[in-house]
Amino acid sequence: MEPILTLESIHTFIGQFHILEGVSITVPRDKITVLLGRNGAGKTTTLKSILGLTPPRLGKVVFDGMEVQGKRAYDIANFGIGYVPEHRAVFRNLSVMENLKIAEKKRGDLERKSDFIFSLFPDLKRLYKLPGNHLSGGQQQMLAVARALVADNKLLLIDEPSEGLAPILIEQMMVAIRELSKTTTILLVEQNFIMASQLGDFFYIIDDGKTVENGKMMDLVNNADLIKRYLGVSIGKVGGVQ
Amino acid sequence: MIQRFQFKRVLPSLIVVVIILGLGLASYRFMGQESFVRTALSGLTLGALYFMVAAGLTIIFGLMDVLNFAHGAMFMTGAYMGWQFYANPTFLFGILPLALAFVTGLATTSLWLPVVIKWQVPESWTKRINTTLIIVGLALVVVGFQKFDVLGLAETALVPVMHAGNPLAEASPQETLAVFWSRPVLLFLSGLLFAIAAARPGDKSQHVTNAKPTGAWIRVAGLVVVTAASVLLREPASIAVLKMNADIRFFLALIVGTGIGAGLGVLIEISLIRPLYARPFYIVLMTLGLGYVLRETVQLLWDPVAYAMERPPLFSQAGEAENIAAWFTGHNLTIDIVGVTFPSYRLFIIVLGGVMLLGLFLLMRYSRLGMIIRAGVQDRNMVEALGINVKAVFSVVFAIGVGLAALGGIGAAPFVPVQPNMGDVYQLQGFITVVIGGMGSYLGAGVGALLLGMARAFGDFLALKFSLSPAIAEASTVIVMIIVLLVRPAGLLGKKDE
Numbered sequence A: 001m002e003p004i005l006t007l008e009s010i011h012t013f014i015g016q017f018h019i020l021e022g023v024s025i026t027v028p029r030d031k032i033t034v035l036l037g038r039n040g041a042g043k044t045t046t047l048k049s050i051l052g053l054t055p056p057r058l059g060k061v062v063f064d065g066m067e068v069q070g071k072r073a074y075d076i077a078n079f080g081i082g083y084v085p086e087h088r089a090v091f092r093n094l095s096v097m098e099n100l101k102i103a104e105k106k107r108g109d110l111e112r113k114s115d116f117i118f119s120l121f122p123d124l125k126r127l128y129k130l131p132g133n134h135l136s137g138g139q140q141q142m143l144a145v146a147r148a149l150v151a152d153n154k155l156l157l158i159d160e161p162s163e164g165l166a167p168i169l170i171e172q173m174m175v176a177i178r179e180l181s182k183t184t185t186i187l188l189v190e191q192n193f194i195m196a197s198q199l200g201d202f203f204y205i206i207d208d209g210k211t212v213e214n215g216k217m218m219d220l221v222n223n224a225d226l227i228k229r230y231l232g233v234s235i236g237k238v239g240g241v242q
Numbered sequence B: 001m002i003q004r005f006q007f008k009r010v011l012p013s014l015i016v017v018v019i020i021l022g023l024g025l026a027s028y029r030f031m032g033q034e035s036f037v038r039t040a041l042s043g044l045t046l047g048a049l050y051f052m053v054a055a056g057l058t059i060i061f062g063l064m065d066v067l068n069f070a071h072g073a074m075f076m077t078g079a080y081m082g083w084q085f086y087a088n089p090t091f092l093f094g095i096l097p098l099a100l101a102f103v104t105g106l107a108t109t110s111l112w113l114p115v116v117i118k119w120q121v122p123e124s125w126t127k128r129i130n131t132t133l134i135i136v137g138l139a140l141v142v143v144g145f146q147k148f149d150v151l152g153l154a155e156t157a158l159v160p161v162m163h164a165g166n167p168l169a170e171a172s173p174q175e176t177l178a179v180f181w182s183r184p185v186l187l188f189l190s191g192l193l194f195a196i197a198a199a200r201p202g203d204k205s206q207h208v209t210n211a212k213p214t215g216a217w218i219r220v221a222g223l224v225v226v227t228a229a230s231v232l233l234r235e236p237a238s239i240a241v242l243k244m245n246a247d248i249r250f251f252l253a254l255i256v257g258t259g260i261g262a263g264l265g266v267l268i269e270i271s272l273i274r275p276l277y278a279r280p281f282y283i284v285l286m287t288l289g290l291g292y293v294l295r296e297t298v299q300l301l302w303d304p305v306a307y308a309m310e311r312p313p314l315f316s317q318a319g320e321a322e323n324i325a326a327w328f329t330g331h332n333l334t335i336d337i338v339g340v341t342f343p344s345y346r347l348f349i350i351v352l353g354g355v356m357l358l359g360l361f362l363l364m365r366y367s368r369l370g371m372i373i374r375a376g377v378q379d380r381n382m383v384e385a386l387g388i389n390v391k392a393v394f395s396v397v398f399a400i401g402v403g404l405a406a407l408g409g410i411g412a413a414p415f416v417p418v419q420p421n422m423g424d425v426y427q428l429q430g431f432i433t434v435v436i437g438g439m440g441s442y443l444g445a446g447v448g449a450l451l452l453g454m455a456r457a458f459g460d461f462l463a464l465k466f467s468l469s470p471a472i473a474e475a476s477t478v479i480v481m482i483i484v485l486l487v488r489p490a491g492l493l494g495k496k497d498e
């Protein structure tokens, strides 16, 4: 089956800076692909380049059989991509309900999906009418993920969902993401290697704006050298993965 | 939906209200009831006018980071349009077919897209083709307006005598159809060329939706019919409007002027502001220049003199109503409000300001558009990433802002002289209002406008009472601004840079 998303050697500039210098990624359908790399490697920029928020200057982005590089961000999103940005960017002035409602791409999306969303994140039901800025960090992260689920998206781009979460919430987030992966494809950026290695089917490593390694997650877990070289995670920590 | 009461957010406004109440009480004892009520009502009227200008300014800035220095000129343009419609709509109905024809041409843009995208245009030619299309389009506009007696049309509003049978008998400079027909045709063609340019031949990055363009075809067909009707009905429509009940005509004028303002807003946003978003300072210069252009255009059409727009009969029957309830049957010129004689039309302005605030509140709180605006103020990229065309939202917001300014202008027209620079002072006070209320907050603009209106009215009173220089009264609003900014640099309800 053809992959849902392919990046062919994309180059992205932000202002003068050449941030991505050749990122090539293939995201197979119905699997979780994890994007790894040190801080500042270019993971977020890669997601933004896919969406056209920082359009790549060179290279191709093929989504669901269609070249989308250079198209407007809202068009690309409407082709069926959901985005969960880093730092839990929920809308602070909007209530939880409005934060979800605004993500509707068709009338009635939210009504159709609300049961599913509440089954993943039961807390949101209780918080439904609160403004976004009254939510705790963890609750905001749940909301940011939930927001990407309102429309029928074929691909979810999720940027560091575990960032700053307490261990118990990380657990809940992992359950939710695993549940999601049953129905959609996910491209996940995750610094928490334990979470990444448990969720991911495939991995890509970005270093200095270039994709340097990729393969099956299982192989990476067993390759302590690679992990240490690009991720700076010590072997002892990886040992914690069962 | 229902927001939880946020005490911290409303605290500054609460403090302001308490201070105002305290000052109010003090001045009540000092001034006596009569002058106090009169001055407070004047303050409310001024506040309402300031709000009408500030509301648009602040929502435009909040979402788009655009400081619109043409806002006062748009207020003024609204006043002229409303006055024209009320006094004699010959001018507007004479121009309408041309504007409609052009818009009809433009409306074909989405139909061109699938055609244009197939053209094989070498990269080096894309710019040249667009430039050529636009130049030829502009040339067609010029040809379309050749020997068109715009000034004659504009003068019709000044003809004092109107006959009941045919109100236009004294002055009717509309061209005959045999002469006129070529103009809308040329403007339609010009619109077509602009539409092709807007479809950007050679730009392969565009996305053509597979949906059948039936909607677009229906829209264009509808516009063609409306344009044709407007060509044929230039005189009958003017006569029908003039024969209408004057009160209804007045309220129609409010709607028409607002609509013209909103249309102008869309046009300006797309053609002048959109190319400049990357260079905010240029936008400031552009809007400043645009303000001059609007003022000069109006001056050219109606001469640099002041006109007084008649008050509609609803607010101009002789005598004084004993109270507001009595006015509803008497429609008197003035109303007795706790012993103070106050013009009924000024009360209408206060109500209009209140209605605007309420309307804005409902729009922002309960509509999808309001939701998108509130979200966009915080994070435009994220809104875009949800599949929402933020640029289109910008156009709508700009249209709403200019529409509000125009509505304010028409509301003010029967009360202040209609002249080319009538908007300048309101623009200045509008900006001060926005700064006081907090850039981007329309509720803040409401509080700020009230505060400024009162400051100005009571400043005037004091200046008169102690025979101080009127400059002090004029400075009163600036003094209020300085005090507010010292206490809260972001303004009363400002949160943009929290």
Ligand SMILES: Nc1ncnc2c1ncn2[C@@H]1O[C@H](COP(=O)(O)OP(=O)(O)OP(=O)(O)O)[C@@H](O)[C@H]1O
Pocket (backbone or CB within 6 Å): A014, A015, A017, A019, A037, A038, A039, A040, A041, A042, A043, A044, A045, A046, A086, A191
């Ligand atoms: N607006 C910008 N201007 C200049 N440089 C930028 C900008 N945004 C990002 N960068 C640079 O681009 C590089 C990649 O940033 P990016 O946010 O994609 O990294 P990341 O892999 O997501 O890092 P993190 O794990 O910290 O989130 C970094 O070196 C960053 O400094």
Ligand SMILES: [Mg+2]
Pocket (backbone or CB within 6 Å): A043, A044, A045, A086, A159
């Ligand atoms: Mg990042």
